[in-house]
Amino acid sequence: MRKTTILFCSLLVMALNIQAQSYKLPDYKSFTLSNGLTVNLMEQHDVPVISVSVILPAGAIYDSSQSGIASLTANALKHGTNNYTKSKLDEALDYVGATISTYSGKEYAGLSSKFATKDQELVLNLIKEILIAPTFDVTEFEKAKARTLVSLTQEKESPRSVIGDYNNKLIYGNHVYSNKINGLESTVSQFTVNDIKSFYKTHYSPNNAAISIVGDFSTKAMKKSISKLFSSWKKGKTSENLASQPVVPYSEAKVLLVNKEDAKETTFYIGGKGISRNNTDYIGIDIVNTLFGGRFTSMLNDELRVNSGLTYGAGSRFNTYRYSGTFYISTFTALETTEQAIDKTLEVLRNLHENGLDEKGLTSAKNYVKGQFPPDYETTGQLAGLLSEMFWFDFDKSFINDFEKNVDAINLKKANEIIKTYFPKDKLQFVLIGKTEAIKDIAKKYGKVINVEIKEEITGEY
């Protein structure tokens, strides 16, 4: 949703056969408070709502031996503040239909919020209280901890929920990027409210953080109000940069075989090392991955689903962080077709390396990523999230504004180079979640097998 495009829309309709107009990022103002907090403000007046996205360096990479502490701390921010008990806070938000959610990811923690323009004073003040003056009520903490412990048991009932964590352990080894965001039962069960208070104290500070606000407001008034609300937030120490440590490369093909006794299908990832978000070939890699496993007609889905009916869906992705990333192919199939599906997957990957791409496929992928781009930045929430990402990964509006130009610049030669450079070919890393008894002989074909039980904790370096 962008007012800025209204001007050339008439042109657009007259020229239906011409490629859609390129998408430009709406203007926004950016400034830094004296405590180091970066503030981004973007006006969007189409709907009378405001979205807020806050990003802080307080993710699971800082868990150290307390697996899950970052996530529980982020959740506990909403357990009450100096001026609001948890129930008063919940009531105040619910009454106006506003949402504030706090969470921790792998690298950063975040807050996202959406509310009606008319409620901005109330909700912005609540956001401030949650970030600057949380009280970490002990009763509420114990409840949240108990819920987390049950959910940690429950996630093992769904292969899809845990396969990513196994994959990260396999590829990142003991690097902090292998830290499991929602934690382990053995550590979470030991936490006290003092642990989260201490994590908060160390990691929640305005320097190295950003607040991005998009929606129906006046920049001038919002600047004044944000400066007033957040200036009292005290600057903290910058945390040690743990994630920039190099990832120790794996030396051989490995198969992590996870036994789920009642499995009727095998869920699997195949992959290896990926790229960091700031890789200069990011857009080119996205285009090639679109063809390989990023859309319905991709090579993987075409072969495993459309041609053979082995699965409901197969795909691949590059999961990127600031300093590193993974690449993985993911799919699932009936226990009895496990071998056939894995072999086919490997054949598709081999074909990518041996045959590369053709001109028609490349054009199709380029049209596709361009055509699907604008709806990613249509709402105030999407735009606020984008501004947070731009801050975190340190890219600027040229990513949006030059996107089409950069897509167009990828030619066949470049695309084929990208395959060779970035798509893993050997020493592949496998995670198979299924019934070990039924697939253990198949697993041996692909590398050194490591046997684990899904009901055990994901603690090991594999």
Added chain:
Amino acid sequence: MKKIIFPMLLFCMSITFSQIKVDDVKTFTLENGMKFLVVEDFSIPNANMYSFYKVGSRNEHQGITGLSHFFEHMMFNGAKKYGPKLFDQTMEFNGGSNNAYTTENVTVYTDWFPVSALETIFDLESDRIANLSIDPNMVESERGVVLSERRTGLENSPWRSLGEAVQATAFQEHPYHWPVIGYQDDMKHWTQGDLERYFKTYYAPNNCVVVISGAVKTEEVKRLAKKYMEPIPAQPEPPKVFIVEPAQTGERRITVQKDVAAPYMMIGYHTPEAKNDDYYALDILSSILTSGNSSRLYKALVDSQLAIGIFTDYGLSFDPYLFNFYVVSNQEVSTDTVEKTIYDVLDKIKEEGITEKELQKIKNQKLMEFYNQVETIDGKSNNIGTYELFFGDYKKMFDAPANFNKVTIDDVKRVTKKYFTKSNRTVGVLKANVEE
């Protein structure tokens, strides 16, 4: 999204749809009965096409259960001009993507594309509606796909098997009895003839409503609709679903075994279809019970640590369906305690009603919900189409604020008393140990 009528907010302090008004939806019907609803919105250089077919698993019978959903898959597997694979390949080459879904009531096809691809989309859609070719080889490989879809659903979520059991128990005669995905044995035995008959009966232009939102001009949409869709002949109206589920006369209970850490529970009460006058009060009741951390059941179950999570769902349907409660119990808490707590909360509403403040809270939330829905061109198409099908007229979308505003404290109390009785419910529990 067009920027319009903000001043309206000043006049209407209650819920109002300020961003889209009834006149913004342009509508026309082709000679073959295909109805179009169009919203011009130039906020991004994209558009979408949502095709709503009035066919779902309620139109099936035993022996062909799951066929509506399977047919949804077959609609991507080749027609006359665009053979196997070409529908997706052509759409993606032109920058578009698509998806589709099937429910008990409807099958919906969704295309999202840069507006430059509009004519191609019409060409693709009209080809498959006019001349779908049902290739036996494609049928076989697609059978594997839907069997995998069923299997992976069961593998990854306990709600799948519990939901199927509760639905089958609550409905004994009406086709809501079986799951949308179908019975595994039926899935293995559909015939070519079943598919061809289904296509001819239900995939007719007169059984379809098309909604298009985005950077389009209505006149251009009309020109393309006439060119591509109008030549497709209408078909006789599909047979009516005449089965009415007999009133339930006693509580029903069902248990399902699965290796889970803590029990999952569902409680379903028979409730009326979307067109019924009680729809709005029941929808508000659902929010009163579970919308947000300040809701009644969240406080009674999650805050009190009896459960890990609770939600309710009162969905849209053509025939009377269910108002469902979904609870994950806490470990060490008996499902009896959880169940009783839910009934206590309902009883309290039956006796004392809800508060004025609670009612106003839900009305405020409805406004935000609406903003979220119309913030995107997808939300617009989906909402407009949904109202057109389930409420019989897209204009009802614009009456919804008034209809929600009309709901009183007494209405909520009345519907709670009327529908939430012991004899009207089905209780399902999924747990590891079913022998104790």
